[in-house]
Amino acid sequence: MTDFDYALDLQNVSFSWHKRQAPVLQIAEWRVEPGRRIFLHGASGSGKSTLLSLISGILVPASGQIKVLGTDLTKIGGMARDLFRARHIGVIFQQFNLLPYLSVEANINLAVKFGKRHGTNHNDIGVLTQRLGLDRSILTHKAGQLSVGQQQRVAVARALINHPELIIADEPTSSLDSDTRDEFMRVLLESAALNRTTVIFVSHDKSLGHYFDQEISLHDLMQAGESKA
Amino acid sequence: MMLKLAIASLWNRKLTVTLTVLSIAVGVFLLLGVEHIRSEAKNSFSKTVSGVDLIVGARTGPLNLLLYSVFHIGNASNNISWQSYREFSQKPEVAWSIPISLGDSHKGYRVVGTSRDFFEHFHYGQKQNLAFKSGRAFDSVYEAVLGAQVAKTLDYQPGQSITLAHGIAKVGFSKHDDKPFIVTGILAPTGTPVDQAVYVSLAGIEAIHINWQGGVHIPGRSIGAEDALKHDLTPKSITAFMVGLNSKISLFSLQREINNYRDEALVGIMPGITLMELWQMIGALENILQLISILVLFATLMGLSTMLLASMKEREREMAVLRAIGAHAGSLFFLIEIEALVVTVTGILVGSTALCIALLTARTELSEQYGLFIGINPFTPLTFQYLLGILAVSFILALLPSISAYRNSLGSGLVVRT
Ligand SMILES: Nc1ncnc2c1ncn2[C@@H]1O[C@H](COP(=O)(O)OP(=O)(O)OP(=O)(O)O)[C@@H](O)[C@H]1O
Ligand SMILES: [Mg+2]
Numbered sequence A: 001m002t003d004f005d006y007a008l009d010l011q012n013v014s015f016s017w018h019k020r021q022a023p024v025l026q027i028a029e030w031r032v033e034p035g036r037r038i039f040l041h042g043a044s045g046s047g048k049s050t051l052l053s054l055i056s057g058i059l060v061p062a063s064g065q066i067k068v069l070g071t072d073l074t075k076i077g078g079m080a081r082d083l084f085r086a087r088h089i090g091v092i093f094q095q096f097n098l099l100p101y102l103s104v105e106a107n108i109n110l111a112v113k114f115g116k117r118h119g120t121n122h123n124d125i126g127v128l129t130q131r132l133g134l135d136r137s138i139l140t141h142k143a144g145q146l147s148v149g150q151q152q153r154v155a156v157a158r159a160l161i162n163h164p165e166l167i168i169a170d171e172p173t174s175s176l177d178s179d180t181r182d183e184f185m186r187v188l189l190e191s192a193a194l195n196r197t198t199v200i201f202v203s204h205d206k207s208l209g210h211y212f213d214q215e216i217s218l219h220d221l222m223q224a225g226e227s228k229a
Numbered sequence B: 001m002m003l004k005l006a007i008a009s010l011w012n013r014k015l016t017v018t019l020t021v022l023s024i025a026v027g028v029f030l031l032l033g034v035e036h037i038r039s040e041a042k043n044s045f046s047k048t049v050s051g052v053d054l055i056v057g058a059r060t061g062p063l064n065l066l067l068y069s070v071f072h073i074g075n076a077s078n079n080i081s082w083q084s085y086r087e088f089s090q091k092p093e094v095a096w097s098i099p100i101s102l103g104d105s106h107k108g109y110r111v112v113g114t115s116r117d118f119f120e121h122f123h124y125g126q127k128q129n130l131a132f133k134s135g136r137a138f139d140s141v142y143e144a145v146l147g148a149q150v151a152k153t154l155d156y157q158p159g160q161s162i163t164l165a166h167g168i169a170k171v172g173f174s175k176h177d178d179k180p181f182i183v184t185g186i187l188a189p190t191g192t193p194v195d196q197a198v199y200v201s202l203a204g205i206e207a208i209h210i211n212w213q214g215g216v217h218i219p220g221r222s223i224g225a226e227d228a229l230k231h232d233l234t235p236k237s238i239t240a241f242m243v244g245l246n247s248k249i250s251l252f253s254l255q256r257e258i259n260n261y262r263d264e265a266l267v268g269i270m271p272g273i274t275l276m277e278l279w280q281m282i283g284a285l286e287n288i289l290q291l292i293s294i295l296v297l298f299a300t301l302m303g304l305s306t307m308l309l310a311s312m313k314e315r316e317r318e319m320a321v322l323r324a325i326g327a328h329a330g331s332l333f334f335l336i337e338i339e340a341l342v343v344t345v346t347g348i349l350v351g352s353t354a355l356c357i358a359l360l361t362a363r364t365e366l367s368e369q370y371g372l373f374i375g376i377n378p379f380t381p382l383t384f385q386y387l388l389g390i391l392a393v394s395f396i397l398a399l400l401p402s403i404s405a406y407r408n409s410l411g412s413g414l415v416v417r418t
Helices: A048-055 A078-088 A106-114 A122-129 A136-138 A149-160 A176-195 A206-211 A218-228 B003-013 B014-046 B062-069 B082-089 B115-121 B150-154 B204-208 B248-260 B272-312 B314-322 B329-370 B381-397 B399-411
Strands: A008-015 A025-032 A037-041 A063-068 A089-092 A164-168 A200-201 A215-216 B054-058 B094-106 B111-112 B132-135 B143-146 B161-166 B175-187 B197-201 B242-243 B265-271
Touching: A025 A048, A025 A218, A037 A048, A037 A063, A037 A218, A048 A063, A048 A164, A048 B242, A048 B399, A078 A089, A078 A106, A089 A149, A106 A122, A106 A136, A106 A149, A122 A136, A122 B003, A149 A164, A149 B003, A164 B094, A176 A200, A176 A206, A215 A218, B003 B014, B003 B329, B014 B272, B014 B329, B014 B381, B054 B062, B054 B132, B054 B248, B062 B094, B062 B242, B062 B265, B062 B272, B082 B094, B082 B242, B094 B115, B094 B204, B111 B115, B111 B204, B111 B329, B150 B175, B150 B248, B150 B329, B161 B197, B197 B204, B242 B248, B248 B265, B272 B329, B272 B381, B272 B399, B314 B329, B314 B399, B329 B381, B329 B399, B381 B399
Parallel strands: A037 A200, A037 A215, A089 A164, A164 A200, B111 B197, B143 B175
Antiparallel strands: A008 A025, A008 A063, B054 B242, B054 B265, B094 B111, B094 B161, B094 B242, B132 B175, B143 B197, B161 B175
16 A cells, blocks of 8 residues: 555546536545645635545545545545545544443544454543543543543544544534643644644644645635646 | 444434434334234134033123123023023033033132033143143032142132122122132133132022022021022022033024023024134234334334434434545435344334233233133244334335435535534
């Protein structure tokens, strides 16, 4: 899985929610080198979340190619896309990343099971949560009982547990206060740097831009495509 | 993994899930209960009497005669005279006859006045003979034989002295306590109304009624137990009698003869045929009950599907999380189906357990009040077919929410729109 030049390679991607409507998303070309940390911003409703869904293989484009880590997601079947996501992409949402009725460990374990990473054990989960600044005792707590800040860190732990090459985060800090937000950013990016994981981070909060290698607006992304096309 | 997840998710919605489980349990309870009682009742009814060719009593509906003579339910409107009994029992085509005289009781159990022929010729089930568990048949006037259940419930042994009460109420207010009976034997259990009665000789019945007239104790005319023996204890009338023939060929002609008897209005019934009539009557009712219970169960399974479907909206986030960490849309389909089956199986377990408990508690009541002998194990190969059917229907009805989960998860992105 290391023989790819780009972590992300989108060509002529077009997507619309409804067949007859104009596409919400049109990207002629977007390439991201492995290990890069990208800050993606844009107006509300511009299609950032939709783009992340395409990259994670939950949605498929009407046309075009979406190569993630060298694999063209549009060329493989639904099951293969799901397994690919489970093993190679860590996903973090704005909120409600966890199943509230499961323990923290069970939540993380679920990702292990879907990723079919049989080698991962209880201790790995403990080590990872500790590294993210969480107490090990938290593993047995119900996820729903944690504070939002704690939940978001557990979400990072879950996103990292299968050692993904790509992390996509959709406004993961918007429900955190400024202190927990900075702590969250530090933890996320330090962990990503450890394995040279590529990060695509979506947020409205432009003050977070300085954490990243590159800031790009979705508008520019689509424009760039158009001017090139 | 999916099973664990399904159970955890259901547990998270305990309240609605519990209600749904309970409603399914009620449906299962009804369906299995009706089915069980139906087959057991049929079984129990058809095995109460066997090898008896005719039952003869005062003219009344055949069903009524069968019910009071065999099942000890209800009362005879009229007695038949001893002469009539003598006449028919001595006919050459008659192999044996059993006289029956009803009307007294002991602690709520019917007392049957009869002859020793009863123990020899009465059959039940597959032509099974009555047997003594302990002791022997009555010999003299003040001796009694107990049905198995009577002895068990009242904890009597041979040698026990009992008094009979006039009438059949549990607390008979006029007692024949001046003439106690000694228990000489206890019958082995038969699982028929035989177990629920006390048997004494016809002479015994006659003796305790010497100083009685029309059901009332005539004051001032007390005759002691010893003195009574000096009287002629040949009964003047009996309630009914059972007949066994030498050859079935004479069955219809004898029945016709009985039904056309000039001296007295009699009716002779063939117990097998009357049982079948009884069965048809009850059977029609039970078919309706069964249909109702099937519909009830179907409605509860629809309720399950509705519950799952209604929860889909609030569970969109849950589904989105599962999708994000790599669940297939198909896995979500199975998750919902598994949830439906877990709820159904739990409902089945709760319902069947409740049924077993109910049968266990209602058993004595049913046998004592209605002469119905119901086994406590409601499970037969047929029940398992029913249960499989329930699971299949549950699976099919749960397709709706399951497919909805599948389609939603394919049609929407990572983020749930609020
Ligand atoms: N599940 C869906 N079905 C139909 N249309 C959708 C769906 N999700 C999003 N859309 C539409 O697609 C467009 C882009 O939405 P998207 O959520 O990708 O924007 P966004 O940039 O993430 O916005 P925000 O910053 O508010 O999160 C919007 O017009 C939205 O209405
Ligand atoms: Mg969004």
